[in-house]
Amino acid sequence: MIRLENVTKSFPGTAQAAVTGLDFEIETGTTVALIGPSGCGKTTTMRMINRLEVPTSGRILIDGRDVATSELTLLRRNIGYVIQHVGLFPHMTIARNVAAVPRLLGWDKARTDRRVDELLHLVGLDPATMRARLPHELSGGQRQRVGFARALAADPDIMLMDEPFGAIDPITRVRLQDEFKEILRAVRKTVVIVTHDLDEAIKMGDRVAVMRDGRLLQYDTPDAILARPADFFVESFLGPDRAIRRLALRTAGSAMGPRREAATTRGSVDERASLHLALSLMLADDLPGLTVTNAAGDAVGYLERESVVSAARTEAAPV
Numbered sequence: 001m002i003r004l005e006n007v008t009k010s011f012p013g014t015a016q017a018a019v020t021g022l023d024f025e026i027e028t029g030t031t032v033a034l035i036g037p038s039g040c041g042k043t044t045t046m047r048m049i050n051r052l053e054v055p056t057s058g059r060i061l062i063d064g065r066d067v068a069t070s071e072l073t074l075l076r077r078n079i080g081y082v083i084q085h086v087g088l089f090p091h092m093t094i095a096r097n098v099a100a101v102p103r104l105l106g107w108d109k110a111r112t113d114r115r116v117d118e119l120l121h122l123v124g125l126d127p128a129t130m131r132a133r134l135p136h137e138l139s140g141g142q143r144q145r146v147g148f149a150r151a152l153a154a155d156p157d158i159m160l161m162d163e164p165f166g167a168i169d170p171i172t173r174v175r176l177q178d179e180f181k182e183i184l185r186a187v188r189k190t191v192v193i194v195t196h197d198l199d200e201a202i203k204m205g206d207r208v209a210v211m212r213d214g215r216l217l218q219y220d221t222p223d224a225i226l227a228r229p230a231d232f233f234v235e236s237f238l239g240p241d242r243a244i245r246r247l248a249l250r251t252a253g254s255a256m257g258p259r260r261e262a263a264t265t266r267g268s269v270d271e272r273a274s275l276h277l278a279l280s281l282m283l284a285d286d287l288p289g290l291t292v293t294n295a296a297g298d299a300v301g302y303l304e305r306e307s308v309v310s311a312a313r314t315e316a317a318p319v
């Protein structure tokens with residue numbers, strides 16, 4: 001667990017603290033998205049976790065150990081760090097880039113090679129074609145995959161990701177978000193992700209921390225934040241369409257009723273699809289509802305338009 005205890009950071013020569021009185025916990029194995037307007041202190045907060053910045057007061061504990069007094073090499077080895085412009089070494093092959101930390105740790109060649117191949121596979125790159133390439137021979141999305149693989153190389157418990165998809169086109173970004181989320185969940189990392197993008201925060205975060213002027217305004221599940229913004233600022237930050245955004249968080253399967261006779265229905269949606277997609281399909285074809293199907297394509301229920309509308313308004317489930 002990462003615990004921030006009343007953390008304040010003031011940079012020398014600045015009138016206002018970059019962050020003030022941050023006090024919250026990040027459970028092991030969960031993802032927290034830090035979001036808020038430019039300059040609100042997101043990156044500073046993240047950089048204090050791996051001691052790229054040092055708090056002016058307060059403490060940060062990782063599994064009970066104070067980051068300030070931890071041995072720096074061990075601390076950093078346990079924390080993967082992914083940034084927007086990746087920072088791959090331009091003159092090193094992809095294999096050497098991914099192997100950077102294992103080499104520092106003195107792993108032998110066979111173990112390092114195996115790990116590189118395993119990681120490239122994990123992030124969806126073919127080792128045979130990618131190993132020997134240089135970073136400039138890759139697309140932006142592929143480079144981001146390599147940066148992600150490199151951060152995972154020594155199997156750290158924690159991943160810090162600062163605007164990891166910021167420089168990627170929207171279509172690739174959504175695909176990478178989906179894939180990285182699945183990988184991070186499968187390998188059970190504790191993740192802190194900084195983003196400007198509300199949809200990204202909602203999608204990636206088990207919890208979302210909304211910040212403003214260095215302070216934490218609200219810290220809760222995406223659904224709870226969308227359902228009950230803590231104040232007027234959070235509400236306006238989320239935008240007037242927050243009820244619709246909530247529909248992205250629930251699946252068609254979670255809101256369906258009993259199956260209906262095929263003869264009386266038209267249109268279908270996969271049970272894992274979001275209510276957002278289901279509503280969109282209903283609106284496009286002016287349907288009162290959709291048959292819900294499982295992965296095999298069998299009908300498992302029926303989703304009424306009314307159920308979707310009420311899901312956007314119900315109280316958020318407590319966690």
Ligand SMILES: Nc1ncnc2c1ncn2[C@@H]1O[C@H](COP(=O)(O)OP(=O)(O)OP(=O)(O)O)[C@@H](O)[C@H]1O
Nearest residue numbers: 011012014018036037038039040041042043044045
């Ligand atoms: N090294 C530094 N020296 C002085 N001030 C700094 C330094 N780093 C950050 N700041 C200031 O601290 C505040 C918070 O910056 P930070 O980068 O954490 O915000 P952010 O929310 O990540 O912003 P953005 O979304 O624009 O990246 C800003 O006012 C910034 O100017």
